[in-house]
Amino acid sequence: MTRTPGPLSPPEPVAGAGRGRWVWLADTALAVGLFAITVPVSTVIGRNMPGAVEVDGWGYALIALGTLSLAVRRRWPLGTLAVNSLAVSTYLVVGYPYGPMLLSYLIAVYTVAAHLPVRRAAVGTAVSLVVLLAHTVVSIRGTPEGLLGLVPGSAWVAVPFAVGATVRVNRQSAAQARIEQARRLADDERLRIAQEVHDVVGHGLAAINMQAEIALHLLAKRPEQAETALTAISRTSREALDELRVTLSVVRRDAAVERAPVPGLDQVAALTDRLRRSGLPVTLELTGERRPLAVAVDLAAYRVVQESLTNVLRHAGAATAMVRIGYLPAEVTVEVLDTGHGGAGVAGPGAGHGLTGMRERIGALGGVLEVGPRPGGGFRVFARLPAPARD
Template identity: 35%
Template sequence: MAERVAGWLRTALRVLRADLWTTAVSPPPRTEPAAAAERSRLREWLPALVVPVVLGLAALQIAATNQYAFGYGMGMRIAALLTALQTAAFLIALVRPVLAWWIMTVAMVVVARYAIVSSGSDAGAMFPWTGTGLVLQATVLFAVALRCRPRIAVETLVISVLVGLGYGFLGDTEGVPFAVLVLTLPVGAGVALRGRRVARTELAAQEELTAEERARRVLLQERTRIARELHDVVAHHMSVISIQAQVAPHLVRDPPAELKENLAGIRASAVEALTELRRVLGVLRADDPSPGAAALRPHDVRHAPQPTLDRLGELAAAVRRAGVDAGIRTTGEPYPLPPGIELSAYRIVQEALSNVARHAPGARALVEIGYHPAGLTVRVTNTAPERAAPPWAGAGHGLLGMRERAAMLGGELATGTTPDGGYEVTAILPAAAPVPAAPASPAIPDGEDTP
């Protein structure tokens, strides 16, 4: 039993040494926005607090110096030095609360010893805390509880109370319960405030992590939806390759066996690729169509062919039925575009018009399709809404999908408000215009020289 108690004591001493024989602090973790906000509030309030704090410390120092010098018989030099140490501890508590607590505890012991020696049996003078010392001690303990771990706050409080009780029992114990209460309340308040800050910080970190996970999930969903739609484009090309490889031997009279073998291998590879694409589609395709803009998709997107820019008229008609005045304008000379670019351009227009219908009631929309030698420009603008939009409970990641489509093609997407209060979505999708064929050279009759 004695060995067990001795082991507990050694463990307790090691813990106390690790906790109190240090000047380090362990403030609760904070997110960067919270830390920036705290620094901003400190810069805002610091000039207004300088004068009251300085005046208060000066008043406390004068009162404590007079009490120490004349009440306890320390003399002005020792009283001024002790008061200066206590005032310094008050300031040090802002950055090194444990060190400040040590200074205050040593000062309390010195004051109590002078009270015993100089006052004899005077009970009032033998009380270990003066009024000023009690206020400063409580302030330092509050700083310890606010900036250090709760265990350290409890340890400093217990040691302070035990030291005070030890000196208090040598004289009058009447004021000791009041002093214990004055010291305990700041520690409890500091621990509670620290716990609240820790909880809020953890909640903010969890919300930030949840937002990141949600954004990552939305991004993956958009990429999966784009991959599902591009599957049809790739499958169409593979089907064409398979059919042409099957028909090609019949277009040649007496085709060589090597040609037939190579074409058969091409067709077999195309059929195998189509089979793998169907398996990939089975993994990517969801049971239900993708959410968003349901009113603008009159056909089941799971089975309907992928749309092209030729169907923008149908899309505009659907938008008008939904209550949005939409127009379409085409500039430049249209030329054939790759299916992937046409599909992405159509989806960008569709999502932009869906946003107009959801977030800009009563606004007029204009879709501009510009054909250029270097690519295609898609621009969707709308005027300012006539009334406030109703609350929308959707996922709200239409812009993310548009950016993904533009980035997939090596293009760019820009969004923003217009000067008249409307909104604009502009996408630039690179595509090479077909080069016109050169005119055939005239035949030169035999026997004639070229010029």
């Protein structure tokens, strides 16, 4: 049998399990504090206000019921409002004096509006208002206030309800903003990882493809040289897999893998050596005094070199390449030149995921990327990244 939640059923927990105890303690402290204030103040008012009924044992019992029910206000908002409404309404119908007792009702209304859906909160509050206004037409020991009491009585509902609803809307907006921010960060991280995987896998497969073609060409005529190409394929695939593991460690959070260094310009020499062994004649020139760079800048500069040389392997045909790295006082520059025939039609600006990814990566760091054919043939990729010297 399925149990249908009634008006007094507890809603979904407002606070997380870790916070539940502290929330309950805070609400209990509020309830006890309000009870401790209401009792003496109501006693003084009852003794000195003309026409008011002096608070007696029943009055104190109603004060206790109304104020102490607030201890569970966030666990059972509607239940707390129902109990509080009956206690406050009975208190007023008997003729006891106005005072801090009404503050407990105000807090109960606010809690319902702040923690329940608008429709449920509005229905529950409307019913409680009818109960509360009973003292305007019925009075056991005093004189009913009549219609004149409707306006101030309604104000004790409208004001806290409006405040609670506003707080709830603001809380939901803030939570939605946090969700959207987390989603944007997750999307950015996925795009970054996808770009890293593209760079690593693309470069490795291009080098392996080149060596495989060489091996196939030499296998029948010069098998000893084909063996050299196959050895290069094995080494290149192993290095690509190692770098891929480092990249994917961001997702897996593998502590052992995360200790591996992030690629940077210091690894460009090894990269060019590997490509030379793969059959691409490439030279490396360094100008300026080498210095440590920010991790993001160092990685971006390395990826520019890697992606550019990968494009040479894929598109330039029989070509040579040159890599120039310049360390300037406030920036670092990377230039990759080739003598191939890829041309703008193959790898022109904005073409393909590789160059698009490079442009986005460099732009995000405040840098500039220039790509295009060289006068006289070949292709040029030039990147300038801000990298002020660190003290």
